[in-house]
Amino acid sequence: MTLTPPDTPPAPAAVDDGWRPLDAHPVGRTIAAFATRSFVANDPHGDRLRIRYEARAAAVPHATAAQPAELRAEVWFGPKAEGPPGHAHGGSVAAVLDEAMGLAVWLAHRAAVAAHIEVDFRNPVPLGLTGRVETTAGPADERKSSVSARLVGPDGTVYGEATGIFVLLGERHAGRFRGGGA
Ligand SMILES: CCCCC/C=C\C/C=C\C/C=C\C/C=C\CCCC(=O)SCCNC(=O)CCNC(=O)[C@H](O)C(C)(C)COP(=O)(O)OP(=O)(O)OC[C@H]1O[C@@H](n2cnc3c(N)ncnc32)[C@H](O)[C@@H]1OP(=O)(O)O
Incomplete structure (x- = not known):
């Protein structure tokens, strides 16, 4: 019996894990517009930080307690981010x-501001690193949500871990967090 050489195996089908650019998500579009002005994300071609957010499409159109919307990001630390x-x-x-924690809470629940965050710096981040930010927004009550995030390198190195309490913006905050500035 002769064995014929196997055909070149077909390339594995790309796995659709549900992640899409943030502006493909209905709530994400609002968040993406906000992010273009933010301290972290306002210079997508600059030499300091470049960040690209993605939302888990499985959560479209709205998060539920059972299936909260998820946010993650790819981030590049440029030469002007030096410490x-x-x-x-x-x-x-x-x-x-x-910022990633704030946007994750916003995507999963609604707009919120950081009341308390804690950050552990696990490994120094080399300039030029492109890492992944993973977030997990916890359940919310009517006033606040817990959330966590971590920064992971392409080889799995954990560079930073954070937890936060974010206060959900409601009627009582109306007018406090508007755009503008001096
Ligand atoms: C569809 C249209 C959407 C339009 C959206 C419009 C605007 C968007 C606005 C914002 C953008 C949203 C997200 C931005 C995303 C990312 C940006 C990065 C995140 C940040 O960088 S953002 C800037 C830094 N951030 C601040 O500039 C906040 C300064 N700060 C304050 O403005 C107040 O401090 C405030 C509001 C936080 C709380 O004040 P407050 O009076 O509303 O809240 P209150 O005291 O009632 O507490 C309520 C419950 O939170 C618990 N709680 C409160 N503080 C706590 C603490 N420190 N630790 C642990 N728990 C805490 C209490 O214990 C209570 O818990 P409980 O309900 O169980 O009693």
Whole structure:
């Protein structure tokens, strides 16, 4: 019996894990528009931070307690994010984690501001790193949500971990967090 060489196996079908650009998500569009102005995300071609958010499409159109919307991001730390020589400033890492947590709460529940965050810097972030921010928004009551996030490198190195309490914006905050500025 002769064995014929197997055909070249077909490329594995791309696995659709449900992640889409943020602006493909109905709530995500509002968030994406906000993010173009934010401290973290306002310079997508700059040398400091470049960040691209994605939402889990499985949550379209709205999150439920059983299936909260999820947010993640790809982030690049450029030469102008420097803190310790050759590495990212802790404030830039904290800012990235803070914003991602805020947007994750917004996507899962509604717009919110950070009341309390804690950040653990696990490994120094080399400048030039492109990492992944993963977020998990916890359940919310009518006033607040817990949330966590971490920054992971392409090889699985965990660079930073954060937890936060975000206060959901309601009627009592009306007018406090409007756009504008001096
Ligand atoms: C579809 C249209 C949408 C339009 C959206 C419009 C605007 C968007 C607005 C905002 C954008 C949203 C997201 C932005 C995303 C990311 C940005 C990055 C995240 C940030 O960077 S954002 C900036 C930094 N952030 C601040 O600038 C906040 C300054 N701060 C305050 O403005 C107040 O401090 C406030 C409002 C936080 C609370 O004040 P408050 O009076 O409303 O809340 P209150 O005291 O009633 O507490 C309610 C419950 O939260 C618990 N709680 C409160 N504080 C706590 C703490 N520190 N630790 C642990 N738990 C805490 C209480 O214990 C209570 O819990 P309980 O209900 O169980 O009693």
